[in-house]
Amino acid sequence: MWCTSCALAVEGVLKRLSGVIEVSVHYPTATVWVKGDPDAIQLVALAPHVASIGYQLTELEAVSDAHARLEQESRYLTLRLVVGAVFGMWTMLASLLIYAGALPSHQVESVVAWASGAFSLPVVLYSGLPFYRAGWRTLHAKRPGMDVLVSLGVIGAVVVSVGLLWRGSAEVYFDTAVMLIVLLLVGRLVETLCRQRGLRAFDSLALPSVDVVVCQHSQRETLPVEKIPLGAQIEVASGETIPLDGTLETPGWIDSAMLSGESVPRFYASGQKVYAGCRYLGVETPLMLRVTAPAGQRRLDKLCEQMRRFQAQKGELQTMAERFAAWLSPAALVLGGLTLPVAILFGVGWEDAIVRALSVLVVACPCAVGLAVPLASLAGSGQAMQQGIALRDPAALETLAKVHVIVFDKTGTLTRGQHRMLHVALRNSKDKAVFRQMLYSAVGHSEHPLAYGLLHWAKPSGEHGGQPDPAEIVEIPGEGQRITFSNGEQWWLGSAVWVEHQLQQQGQVLPINAQDPAYGFASQVVVADGQGWLATLYLADQPVTDAQVTIRQLQMSGYGLAMISGDRQGPVNWVSQQVGLPKEACYSQRSPEAKAKLLAALPSPTLYVGDGVNDTLSLAAAGVGVVPMQASEAAREGAAAQLLTPGVSGVVRLLGIAKRTRRVMVQNLIFSALYNTLALGLVVVMAIPPLVAVLAMAASSLSVTLNAARLAWSEPEGNGSDKLN
Numbered sequence: 001m002w003c004t005s006c007a008l009a010v011e012g013v014l015k016r017l018s019g020v021i022e023v024s025v026h027y028p029t030a031t032v033w034v035k036g037d038p039d040a041i042q043l044v045a046l047a048p049h050v051a052s053i054g055y056q057l058t059e060l061e062a063v064s065d066a067h068a069r070l071e072q073e074s075r076y077l078t079l080r081l082v083v084g085a086v087f088g089m090w091t092m093l094a095s096l097l098i099y100a101g102a103l104p105s106h107q108v109e110s111v112v113a114w115a116s117g118a119f120s121l122p123v124v125l126y127s128g129l130p131f132y133r134a135g136w137r138t139l140h141a142k143r144p145g146m147d148v149l150v151s152l153g154v155i156g157a158v159v160v161s162v163g164l165l166w167r168g169s170a171e172v173y174f175d176t177a178v179m180l181i182v183l184l185l186v187g188r189l190v191e192t193l194c195r196q197r198g199l200r201a202f203d204s205l206a207l208p209s210v211d212v213v214v215c216q217h218s219q220r221e222t223l224p225v226e227k228i229p230l231g232a233q234i235e236v237a238s239g240e241t242i243p244l245d246g247t248l249e250t251p252g253w254i255d256s257a258m259l260s261g262e263s264v265p266r267f268y269a270s271g272q273k274v275y276a277g278c279r280y281l282g283v284e285t286p287l288m289l290r291v292t293a294p295a296g297q298r299r300l301d302k303l304c305e306q307m308r309r310f311q312a313q314k315g316e317l318q319t320m321a322e323r324f325a326a327w328l329s330p331a332a333l334v335l336g337g338l339t340l341p342v343a344i345l346f347g348v349g350w351e352d353a354i355v356r357a358l359s360v361l362v363v364a365c366p367c368a369v370g371l372a373v374p375l376a377s378l379a380g381s382g383q384a385m386q387q388g389i390a391l392r393d394p395a396a397l398e399t400l401a402k403v404h405v406i407v408f409d410k411t412g413t414l415t416r417g418q419h420r421m422l423h424v425a426l427r428n429s430k431d432k433a434v435f436r437q438m439l440y441s442a443v444g445h446s447e448h449p450l451a452y453g454l455l456h457w458a459k460p461s462g463e464h465g466g467q468p469d470p471a472e473i474v475e476i477p478g479e480g481q482r483i484t485f486s487n488g489e490q491w492w493l494g495s496a497v498w499v500e501h502q503l504q505q506q507g508q509v510l511p512i513n514a515q516d517p518a519y520g521f522a523s524q525v526v527v528a529d530g531q532g533w534l535a536t537l538y539l540a541d542q543p544v545t546d547a548q549v550t551i552r553q554l555q556m557s558g559y560g561l562a563m564i565s566g567d568r569q570g571p572v573n574w575v576s577q578q579v580g581l582p583k584e585a586c587y588s589q590r591s592p593e594a595k596a597k598l599l600a601a602l603p604s605p606t607l608y609v610g611d612g613v614n615d616t617l618s619l620a621a622a623g624v625g626v627v628p629m630q631a632s633e634a635a636r637e638g639a640a641a642q643l644l645t646p647g648v649s650g651v652v653r654l655l656g657i658a659k660r661t662r663r664v665m666v667q668n669l670i671f672s673a674l675y676n677t678l679a680l681g682l683v684v685v686m687a688i689p690p691l692v693a694v695l696a697m698a699a700s701s702l703s704v705t706l707n708a709a710r711l712a713w714s715e716p717e718g719n720g721s722d723k724l725n
Contacts (some may be wrong), residue, residue, distance in 0.1 A: 001030055009140075013052070109170035132147075212235075236280045247274075276302055376661055405606045406562075408610070412628065442481070550652055560602070629699035
């Protein structure tokens with residue numbers, strides 16, 4: 001597509017088809033979003049209708065193909081611009097000499113005027129060809145847009161100039177045609193570069209093309225990652241990035257920070273699923289996994305594709321801008337057609353009347369209106385990606401800028417989802433060092449959610465003190481472990497109820513001081529040995545490192561904040577104290593349905609931040625849903641944006657970007673609407689040379705494009721508290 005008018009033409013053709021309910025064509029990314037009957041919106045059903053007006057409809061192209069297309073378009077524009085500039089320069093010079101009266105006689109002026117026309121021919125016939133093609137297509141689609149006005153303006157300027165030359169006049173307008181084409185080509189080139197920069201945002205999600213070792217029938221073969229089939233067994237060496245999603249056939253330590261947000265590696269057992277982009281940290285043996293998603297269908301591939309699909313949908317401001325542009329071009333054609341007879345009726349000569357009509361066509365080109373919102377949206381999306389936020393729905397930027405209330409989930413969103421030690425109560429505090437060493441050995445291979453917190457606390461800082469290692473570990477899922485050490489000593493480690501039951505079988509009881517009411521909100525792990533109760537360990541899910549700072553920044557910016565959780569009141573209150581949320585704004589023990597109902601009752605539009613399957617209803621009920629880095633697949637499907645860095649500080653950055661983007665959208669929309677309205681009125685009531693009309697139109701388009709480019713080209717901001725200003 002050549003411009004937003006092309007997008008409206010394609011949209012208009014598809015909207016008229018039977019069975020199609022809704023269509024949205026997004027020009028900057030060259031994508032179309034269609035809603036309707038399944039049979040009516042198949043590619044084979046839609047493509048012929050799009051082809052009838054000169055465009056080609058295909059499956060969503062790969063990001064690499066989009067890069068290649070825009071690179072080719074840039075070269076295409078550059079070549080036409082060079083031709084236009086080289087030949088147009090002589091046309092402009094000749095016109096300048098005539099306008100300045102620098103030539104000695106009328107005969108010389110006539111020769112220079114003919115030379116001006118000759119130099120304009122390559123510009124008009126070659127450089128301007130894309131405008132004529134797009135103008136004919138949009139006219140054929142019954143959606144005449146900017147290119148129709150440009151084509152009529154150029155052709156009108158050339159025809160009028162030839163007529164004047166034929167009559168012996170040197171007052172020609174070849175320079176108007178040349179300037180119109182050249183300036184619009186400059187605008188299109190800048191716009192294409194903006195689109196390229198916006199598309200580069202997807203590169204951060206792309207995994208490199210690598211060679212992968214495939215193990216088949218006891219043979220090892222190296223193949224490109226794109227050729228690895230579903231179900232193949234592949235090998236990943238230590239320290240390498242996992243190239244494909246798959247199920248582990250051998251256990252190993254995996255650094256999944258890229259996708260899960262976990263700040264430390266985690267031990268994955270055989271049978272567990274891992275995703276491309278994670279890193280294998282094994283030391284000796286390679287990791288073996290069975291491919292469950294080949295290249296193109298990986299989790300990261302789907303995230304990138306879903307973002308681009310959502311980009312085809314439009315927000316309120318963009319829809320408003322396109323409606324304005326849709327009636328502006330036909331109105332300008334009618335106004336231009338009326339200007340000629342009306343001017344003659346008021347006594348204006350034929351030549352001046354034609355020039356006025358020509359100026360109306362030129363000045364009314366709605367390029368600025370068509371570009372006002374989509375370029376700002378694309379630039380805002382690119383800026384968000386640079387700051388670690390993947391916008392699946394760029395139209396959400398408009399809603400985000402108007403958010404009043406922000407609601408957070410607790411576990412996995414405001415907290416790490418990883419427990420850390422808060423307090424340790426020992427039977428004999430003098431034995432703490434020995435206890436830590438034995439605990440580290442006891443839980444070293446456990447996959448229980450609390451095991452990592454125990455290991456983190458018990459990890460020895462120096463050499464192992466020679467304490468006995470476990471000889472046998474018997475795990476009772478959901479209850480605890482019975483551990484027999486090499487020296488014959490036994491431990492029971494698990495929940496208070498289970499350990500107490502084990503002690504009762506030996507005729508012992510759990511003492512009163514084994515459980516401290518002050519830590520009633522924490523998760524408890526009780527340890528006992530042959531002598532009875534040995535220790536009680538209190539662990540809690542710690543807030544993410546940036547939670548307190550983020551909450552404070554949002555409060556200072558005037559947002560209403562709340563936390564809704566399905567967890568118990570105790571842990572919810574403790575987390576609220578840690579992050580700085582008032583207790584009355586924190587709701588505990590809420591089911592998914594209750595979460596969504598409570599969210600719907602808050603002042604809209606709302607922003608909900610959650611990560612789990614139980615948050616999907618709330619993400620749908622909110623005005624905008626955002627998921628943290630480690631969110632579940634179900635939550636990601638229902639969110640408009642995903643944070644690609646650990647923590648929640650991305651919410652502050654996202655809101656700041658949304659406010660700046662909407663501000664640019666409004667600025668562009670107001671300026672372009674005022675320009676077109678005032679310029680049309682001015683050019684009708686007074687004589688404005690076509691060249692001046694060209695310069696005014698080009699200036700408006702370039703100003704809108706460069707204003708949007710401020711978002712795309714600005715450097716990502718730091719972590720200051722002024723992000724929301």
